[in-house]
Amino acid sequence: MSSLIRRLLLAVPVVVLIGGGVWWATRPEPVAVVFREIERGLVESTIANTRAGTIEACQRTKLSTITGGRIEVLAVREGDRVEKGQLLMKLWNDDQQAQRAWYATQVATARQRVSEACTVAANAEREAERQASLRAKGFVSPAKEDSARSEAQARSAGCAAARADVVQAEARVRLTRVEEGRTVLYAPFAGTVAKIVGEVGEYSTPSPPGVPTPPAIDLIDDSCLYVKAPMDEVDAPRIAAGQPVRISLDALPRQSFPGKVKRVAPYVSALEKQARTVDIEATFDDPTAPGKLLVGYSADIEVILDVRENVVRVPTSALLEGGRVLVAGAEGRLEERKVKTGLANWEFAEVLDGLAPGDRVVTSLERAGVKAGAPYSVDGQAAAGR
Numbered sequence: 259m260s261s262l263i264r265r266l267l268l269a270v271p272v273v274v275l276i277g278g279g280v281w282w283a284t285r286p287e288p289v290a291v292v293f294r295e296i297e298r299g300l301v302e303s304t305i306a307n308t309r310a311g312t313i314e315a316c317q318r319t320k321l322s323t324i325t326g327g328r329i330e331v332l333a334v335r336e337g338d339r340v341e342k343g344q345l346l347m348k349l350w351n352d353d354q355q356a357q358r359a360w361y362a363t364q365v366a367t368a369r370q371r372v373s374e375a376c377t378v379a380a381n382a383e384r385e386a387e388r389q390a391s392l393r394a395k396g397f398v399s400p401a402k403e404d405s406a407r408s409e410a411q412a413r414s415a416g417c418a419a420a421r422a423d424v425v426q427a428e429a430r431v432r433l434t435r436v437e438e439g440r441t442v443l444y445a446p447f448a449g450t451v452a453k454i455v456g457e458v459g460e461y462s463t464p465s466p467p468g469v470p471t472p473p474a475i476d477l478i479d480d481s482c483l484y485v486k487a488p489m490d491e492v493d494a495p496r497i498a499a500g501q502p503v504r505i506s507l508d509a510l511p512r513q514s515f516p517g518k519v520k521r522v523a524p525y526v527s528a529l530e531k532q533a534r535t536v537d538i539e540a541t542f543d544d545p546t547a548p549g550k551l552l553v554g555y556s557a558d559i560e561v562i563l564d565v566r567e568n569v570v571r572v573p574t575s576a577l578l579e580g581g582r583v584l585v586a587g588a589e590g591r592l593e594e595r596k597v598k599t600g601l602a603n604w605e606f607a608e609v610l611d612g613l614a615p616g617d618r619v620v621t622s623l624e625r626a627g628v629k630a631g632a633p634y635s636v637d638g639q640a641a642a643g644r
Contacts, residue, residue: 288633292622293586294573296615301571301601301608303564304504305496308535311487313507313555315480317447320473322464323349324440329462334475336454340445346475347454349441349462358434365427368420375420379413386410449479452553478553483545484520487559488535491526497561498522503540507548508556516543519561566601570609576619577607584620584630585613592620594630 327349334346389406392398453476456462462474485505489497499521504514523537540559542548576583577599587593597612613619620628622637 288590288635289592289625289627290637291584291592291620291625291628291634292637293618294576294621296570296572296609296613296617296619298568298615299571299606301566301569301606302562302603303601304560304562304603305489305493306560307487307538307558308490308533309488310508310556311485311559313483313551313553313557314486314539315449315478315553316482316484317449317479318553319446319477321346321443321446321475321477322471322473323347323443323462324464325349326461326463327351327441329456329458329460332454332456332458334451334454336451338451340449340451340477342445342448344445346443346445346451346477347462348443351438351441354434354438354441358431358438361427361430361434365424365431368424368427372417372420372424375413376417379410379417382406382410382413443475445477447477447479449477449481452476452478480551480553483542483551483553485517485540485557485559486537487540487557488527488537489559489561491534491536493561494522494526494536496563497536497538502562504560504562505540505542506558506560507551509552510548513548514560515547517541517559518543564601566608569600570613570615571606572597572599572609572613572619573621574602574605574607576621576623578623583613584623584628586618586620586634590633590635592628592630592632592634 329347330350331345331348333344333348334340340346386403386406386409389398389403393400393403455472455474463471497519499519501519503517503519505517506514517540519538520541521539526534526536528534538559538561572583577597578584581597581599583595583597584592585595595612598610600608600610602608620634622628
């Protein structure tokens with residue numbers, strides 16, 4: 259009997275060792291996860307444009323002459339700064355200048371005729387007065403007086419007609435000036451010449467409505483810029499002029515600039531094979547902050563709808579469907595916890611209940627084996643890279 263007991267006592271440690279070895283060999287491997295510690299901070303509700311926006315100039319015009327013709331003068335080059343009223347381009351118009359000179363001589367001739375006709379009319383009026391005086395004294399007949407009065411009236415009408423001829427001749431001169439204006443381009447505002455289509459000696463064609471003819475000169479006022487971007491029509495009702503925005507530019511990565519919504523388009527754009535959008539315009543709070551900007555730069559607008567400051571927040575990447583998160587639990591296992599969230603964006607969500615500062619939540623939910631109850635190990639390399 260004592261021999262049996264001794265054998266059993268010797269066998270127990272062996273069984274325990276074998277059982278421990280089996281458990282160690284078959285135990286689940288801990289999952290390497292990335293944790294993020296819950297903290298207080300800022301949470302915003304924002305919406306962003308669906309496609310890239312563009313830097314636009316407050317004033318930009320694509321100029322063409324009203325009539326076509328051969329380019330005689332190009333007074334500017336691409337990139338030149340011009341002042342309002344400065345000559346940009348002139349077409350050949352020697353025929354119109356010659357016609358204007360001819361009409362100008364007609365004005366001078368008409369004025370000479372006015373001088374002649376009105377002098378004769380004045381003399382005829384004096385003669386009529388003299389005949390009336392003589393008639394009163396009985397020296398001339400009434401017929402003689404009537405004849406003198408009729409002559410004076412006729413000469414007065416001739417004077418008026420001559421004056422009308424002057425007005426008509428001056429109108430012809432103004433008309434030729436208008437016709438000449440169809441062949442010249444002046445800067446409607448101060449700005450920069452962005453593009454010129456045509457060279458001296460080439461024929462410039464005007465841009466009639468409905469015909470996509472390139473303009474002769476593209477003029478930009480780059481002293482005033484704004485951002486234009488399309489927003490999804492679903493988000494449009496939540497956007498209003500005056501709301502704060504963040505503007506980011508592809509040309510200036512990792513930077514953003516504060517601004518305000520300037521305008522929301524009063525209609526929906528329906529482009530073929532694209533979602534329906536509403537264009538909005540935003541301006542920089544400090545136009546000098548981004549430095550020198552070029553019209554046409556790609557830009558994005560993030561409209562800030564609401565802000566919560568110094569609230570408990572959880573990374574959005576840590577949220578599971580149904581408002582659940584995985585936290586670092588006791589005994590090295592992951593635990594599931596239900597949380598109630600408030601304001602949220604793509605980066606953070608406000609926590610109303612379920613988490614407290616200092617709790618650690620899993621953000622690497624896409625990894626295989628990450629689930630409630632799974633043993634875990636901290637991914638030190640990923641944590642170091644945060």
